[in-house]
Amino acid sequence: MGSVLVHRLRGPLETPRAARGLDALGLDAPLIGRDAELARVIGSLDRACGGAAQLARLVGEAGIGKTRLVNEFVARIRDEDPFAGVAIRHAVCSPLGEQSYGTLAAVLRSAYGIAQKADAAEAEAKVAEALAELGLPAEEADRLMPLYLHVLGLGDPNAVLKHVEPEQLRRQIFFAIRTVFERRLALSPLLIIVEDLHWADAVSLEALRFLMDRLERTRLMLLFTHRPMLELDQFGSGRISHTTLRLPPLSDTDGQRLLAAYFSHGWCEPPGRLFNRILEREGGIRFSSRRSSAASSKPAPCNAMARCGE
Numbered sequence: 001m002g003s004v005l006v007h008r009l010r011g012p013l014e015t016p017r018a019a020r021g022l023d024a025l026g027l028d029a030p031l032i033g034r035d036a037e038l039a040r041v042i043g044s045l046d047r048a049c050g051g052a053a054q055l056a057r058l059v060g061e062a063g064i065g066k067t068r069l070v071n072e073f074v075a076r077i078r079d080e081d082p083f084a085g086v087a088i089r090h091a092v093c094s095p096l097g098e099q100s101y102g103t104l105a106a107v108l109r110s111a112y113g114i115a116q117k118a119d120a121a122e123a124e125a126k127v128a129e130a131l132a133e134l135g136l137p138a139e140e141a142d143r144l145m146p147l148y149l150h151v152l153g154l155g156d157p158n159a160v161l162k163h164v165e166p167e168q169l170r171r172q173i174f175f176a177i178r179t180v181f182e183r184r185l186a187l188s189p190l191l192i193i194v195e196d197l198h199w200a201d202a203v204s205l206e207a208l209r210f211l212m213d214r215l216e217r218t219r220l221m222l223l224f225t226h227r228p229m230l231e232l233d234q235f236g237s238g239r240i241s242h243t244t245l246r247l248p249p250l251s252d253t254d255g256q257r258l259l260a261a262y263f264s265h266g267w268c269e270p271p272g273r274l275f276n277r278i279l280e281r282e283g284g285i286r287f288s289s290r291r292s293s294a295a296s297s298k299p300a301p302c303n304a305m306a307r308c309g310e
């Protein structure tokens, strides 16, 4: 048996970084393919900006390129005039699982620039500043503040929620979140990106659904990414427009282009049919033909690069 390099865990990073990809090795590639998907997501945002809220989901296996597509989309719309005023929130669910309201908290943190490690006082100051900017009367802001702190997992410093029944608390929180969404949407279109929804907590999913059901005639776009999961297949709302894009594996030719883009930096002539061998091994072509028909109903993604980074 070969030896395995062992690392000692010291603690979480200040800012989590991507757990996959070859970027850490200094290798990158332009976006290959995915033009149609990118155009459809941009189309959804366009419709949202016109006042018809949209939900778009990017669904695909680990490493297939969901995050990459999201990043390309964000970069693209930042450069385009019609989308100049769009407020963007970007939350990523943790593979360690989210505590109740954790996913919603990530959206709030992104909105108000609250660091993961911020304490209650810091978070309160940021939220208060944001609520004032949204034009919320001071009295209402004070009343809603404990609810935002609860969502952020920062407790209830003045114990004002102590006697609120759980169901009542949930309703108050949904209302408080809806309030900030509505205020924000009155000022500009709003794009909420939630990545890795398969790791979201149940009550955050419920809150997102609640918002979708009530904000269908606003300039809201929700963009979710997740791996294929039965439970999330029905996720959505009967009310707002819903687009699901299932990302297929890159074609063989695109796989070749991707490898060429990665390795053209250092390797002029890849030795020994190397690209083909990587694609054969990781591209799923030969692999999927060996599998039983039941197993092969899910194509193996062409994600050779992604796996290397894990």
Ligand SMILES: Nc1ncnc2c1ncn2[C@@H]1O[C@H](COP(=O)(O)OP(=O)(O)OP(=O)(O)O)[C@@H](O)[C@H]1O
Pocket (backbone or CB within 6 Å): 020, 021, 022, 023, 029, 030, 031, 032, 033, 034, 060, 061, 062, 063, 064, 065, 066, 067, 068, 069, 196, 227, 258, 305, 306
């Ligand atoms: N179409 C593409 N063109 C160029 N590079 C790509 C493409 N798709 C994916 N990649 C690269 O492959 C790696 C894995 O992609 P990505 O992180 O987007 O996968 P993912 O679907 O988000 O996976 P996960 O479910 O684990 O979050 C990244 O380094 C990404 O830049």
Ligand SMILES: [Mg+2]
Pocket (backbone or CB within 6 Å): 066, 067, 068, 195
């Ligand atoms: Mg991802």
